[in-house]
Amino acid sequence: MPSDGGTDRKAEGVAAVDRAFAILNAFRATDVSLTLNEIAQRTGMYKSTILRLIASLANAHCIVRLDDGSYQLGSMLLHWGGIYQAALRLDDHVPPMLRRLVLETEEGASFFTREGNLRVCLFRVDSPRSVRDHIRTGDLLPLDRGAAGRVLQNFDRTLVSPDEFPSQPYVFTVGEREPDIAAIAAPVFGPQRSLRGALAISGPAARFSEDRLPIMRRALLKAASDLTRRLGGDSTIFERWERQAGE
Structure with a gap:
């Protein structure tokens, strides 16, 4: 009424x-x-x-x-x-999201953007564990290896039509960049569905087990959705992916 x-x-x-x-x-x-x-x-x-x-x-x-x-x-x-x-600055929004991911997963969290044929780590928060993936802010890494690199390739509408985006909103890789290192990454969008970067969780592959991976995936997609919304993007794209996954 x-x-x-x-x-x-x-x-x-x-x-x-x-x-x-x-x-x-x-x-x-x-x-x-x-x-x-x-x-x-x-x-x-x-x-x-x-x-x-x-x-x-x-x-x-x-x-x-x-x-x-x-x-x-x-x-x-x-x-x-x-x-x-x-007025929008990545510095105001990305680091808090990375800290939240590290708190929830205890793995390292990074934010990457594309730079030519490479990807650059703009922000990084390390895992509190002594055995961890070692990435530093400013590191240049291959674009064609690793979960974040594949996200930057597969979800950029200047390279790929949105109709050809992967059916799931994340990429999971093991041992592509370094042996025994696993990573899961998701896209972060801005206005007009422009790709602002890739949000990634990485660490020793042994800790990305079948029982832990769903927890990491949920935390990552929630963070990517929240960050997309903060950056002026349409976060409903993640909701649609979630509904499709449940069908």
């Missing part, structure tokens, strides 16, 4: 902002525009409430009413997106 602002127990200002965001979040990547009925169905709000909020959103250029009566996202969102992208 639609909800009205009068029944919301939150402070009036906060509740109004929450409802305004709900209207903006009703729009999806495939939507050209939405009718009032469609917004009401997706938000669960009364049309009268939606119209009041849309008036304020339109004044701020966050929503535009088209001639046919439907609604489109406004130019202010593009303006905010430009500000966000200009």
Whole structure:
């Protein structure tokens, strides 16, 4: 049943902002525009409430009413997106994610980007264990060997059509770069599904056992999804992969 602002127990200002965001979040990547009925169905709000909020959103250029009566996202969102992208720094987002992965898996975590025919380690957090994979920030490694290198090759839309992306959102390798070293890596996307880099967990192959690998995979994909969202990418791609894997 639609909800009205009068029944919301939150402070009036906060509740109004929450409802305004709900209207903006009703729009999806495939939507050209939405009718009032469609917004009401997706938000669960009364049309009268939606119209009041849309008036304020339109004044701020966050929503535009088209001639046919439907609604489109406004130019202010593009303006905010430009500000966000200009201020976005990998240094603010990648290291915390790597530390989280190391805490959850006790293996080393790295973030790689492509540099010509090589891959460079931009960020690295070592495993707390004495026996570990030794990678340093700034290391240049082969692009055609190792899980991270294969991710950078297989998920870059400038090299491969998205229709040809692997069916699973990660690559697992053993002994490709160094004997007895295993790694699992996943792509991290930015706006327009651009590939920002590869997030990887690596360590002695003996610790990447059948019972441990699913735990590492879940932690890695959750981190890749979170980092994609932080970098302005579409993290629903990971959700679709997860649904397909469960079918």
